[in-house]
Amino acid sequence: xxxxxxxxxxxxxxxxxxxxxxxxxxxxxxxxxxxxxxxxxxxxxxxxxxxxxxxxxxxxxxxxxxxxxxxxxxxxxxxxxxxxxxxxxxxxxxxxxxxxxxxxxxxxxxxxxxxxxxxxx
Amino acid sequence: xxxxxxxxxxxxxxxxxxxxxxxxxxxxxxxxxxxxxxxxxxxxxxxxxxxxxxxxxxxxxxxxxxxxxxxxxxxxxxxxxxxxxxxxxxxxxxxxxxxxxxxxxxxxxxxxxxxxxxxxxxxxxxxxxxxxxxxxxxxxxxxxxxxxxxxxxxxxxxxxxxxxxxxxxxxxxxxxxxxxxxxxxxxxxxxxxxxxxxxxxxxxxxxxxxxxxxxxxxxxxxxxxxxxxxxxxxxxxxxxxxxxxxxxxxxxxxxxxxxxxxxxxxxxxxxxxxxxxxxxxxxxxxxxxxxxxxxxxxxxxxxxxxxxxxxxxxxxxxxxxxx
Numbered sequence: 001x002x003x004x005x006x007x008x009x010x011x012x013x014x015x016x017x018x019x020x021x022x023x024x025x026x027x028x029x030x031x032x033x034x035x036x037x038x039x040x041x042x043x044x045x046x047x048x049x050x051x052x053x054x055x056x057x058x059x060x061x062x063x064x065x066x067x068x069x070x071x072x073x074x075x076x077x078x079x080x081x082x083x084x085x086x087x088x089x090x091x092x093x094x095x096x097x098x099x100x101x102x103x104x105x106x107x108x109x110x111x112x113x114x115x116x117x118x119x120x121x
Numbered sequence: 122x123x124x125x126x127x128x129x130x131x132x133x134x135x136x137x138x139x140x141x142x143x144x145x146x147x148x149x150x151x152x153x154x155x156x157x158x159x160x161x162x163x164x165x166x167x168x169x170x171x172x173x174x175x176x177x178x179x180x181x182x183x184x185x186x187x188x189x190x191x192x193x194x195x196x197x198x199x200x201x202x203x204x205x206x207x208x209x210x211x212x213x214x215x216x217x218x219x220x221x222x223x224x225x226x227x228x229x230x231x232x233x234x235x236x237x238x239x240x241x242x243x244x245x246x247x248x249x250x251x252x253x254x255x256x257x258x259x260x261x262x263x264x265x266x267x268x269x270x271x272x273x274x275x276x277x278x279x280x281x282x283x284x285x286x287x288x289x290x291x292x293x294x295x296x297x298x299x300x301x302x303x304x305x306x307x308x309x310x311x312x313x314x315x316x317x318x319x320x321x322x323x324x325x326x327x328x329x330x331x332x333x334x335x336x337x338x339x340x341x342x343x344x345x346x347x348x349x350x351x352x353x354x355x356x357x358x359x360x361x362x363x364x365x366x367x368x369x370x371x372x373x374x375x376x377x378x379x380x381x382x383x384x385x386x387x388x389x390x391x392x393x394x395x396x397x398x399x400x401x402x403x404x405x406x407x408x409x410x411x412x413x414x415x416x417x418x419x420x421x422x423x424x425x426x427x428x429x430x431x432x433x434x435x436x437x438x439x440x441x442x443x444x
Contacts, residue, residue: 007222009125010125010128011229013125015203017132017133017206018199018202018205018207019203021133021202022198022199025179026183026346028179028346029178029179029181030183032179032180033179033345034180034182035182036182037184042187043186044188044248044249044250045250045336045342046250046251051188051250056254063258063261066262067265070266070269073273073427074269077231077273077276080434081276084276084279084280084438085284087280087438088283088442092442098438102431105431106428106431109428118420
């Protein structure tokens with residue numbers, strides 16, 4: 001049990017190294033770089049022309065369906081991994097269960113494709 | 122404590138060297154394949170130019186436009202670099218030379234690699250720029266679409282290996298005598314490499330940062346050091362995903378015909394060689410293929426790669442249970 005937590009302490013240390021690395025570079029740069037901001041330099045980039053409207057303009061929310069499908073398949077992965085490890089023990093029972101599970105998911109995907117919601121235009 | 126510090130130091134060295142080596146390979150590969158001059162003037166025939174690049178970016182002004190959402194904009198690169206660096210923790214160089222051999226190794230790697238999606242999306246959104254917004258949304262759409270084949274391709278390997286620990290997976294391949302890529306998982310290997318290329322947003326999947334229409338996509342407003350962080354972490358994740366792919370599918374640190382007592386010596390060399398070969402293939406693909414259109418890219422993921430990887434899972438499972 002102790003070594004289990006020690007593993008994750010190391011993982012935490014590596015994660016915080018990533019943050020530290022970024023802060024180190026940013027800190028180093030803030031010492032070395034020049035800093036002469038003025039209004040024109042700080043405008044939003046739009047090919048050198050004055051920006052039109054706000055940058056947070058409205059966009060088509062086709063991502064909603066993609067996001068939803070992603071969540072479905074990603075949650076599916078959480079169920080599949082434990083099954084994949086224990087497949088030898090589960091035998092034919094597990095195999096048929098997973099066939100039904102993946103079959104239902106595939107039907108869902110085919111339905112989405114036939115409904116043209118996955119068309120990106 | 123010192124133990125943890127040594128491990129973190131090892132990750133730091135591996136991550137930085139990996140990024141530098143792959144930068145050189147990418148640019149030199151470009152000049153070689155497209156008969157362009159390439160970097161030649163910065164010392165040693167241009168081979169130390171990544172260091173010059175870092176020095177250049179460190180001295181550049183960090184412009185933060187007035188319209189941006191400042192805290193979000195400033196911290197967006199952190200997600201990307203943390204996700205790239207922490208992947209190095211689970212890749213084994215030999216059964217004992219590994220930072221952490223997690224029981225959930227593969228699962229951890231997949232989970233942590235999807236963290237970069239958040240960084241890309243927040244970078245695109247917080248920039249308050251139309252190019253960035255478009256690029257960020259495209260990138261998010263692409264990353265989530267290719268996340269799924271990446272995960273599902275690995276399930277086939279997990280079925281064959283019956284474990285999620287990366288060391289365990291390599292040991293299983295040694296037991297089989299053949300790496301998984303050549304014993305039933307060749308489809309999964311191809312799907313994994315395609316999806317990994319898309320996750321790195323490299324050509325031919327670089328629609329989110331297509332410079333001819335979106336300037337630089339979600340990185341448009343970034344300059345100086347924060348741009349460098351995005352740039353470095355792209356090459357870090359390229360290196361580490363190639364290393365993960367060679368561990369999962371190509372036998373990792375194992376070399377046939379050599380006594381396994383010497384694994385601490387030949388293990389790192391073997392793994393790095395395999396990583397470099399995979400990386401070279403990615404470089405060759407980058408400089409030979411045109412860019413996919415956005416809808417082609419989404420269709421490839423949803424209508425081809427995801428069904429193919431689901432079928433791969435089913436076939437692997439049938440073979441596992443029946444044989």
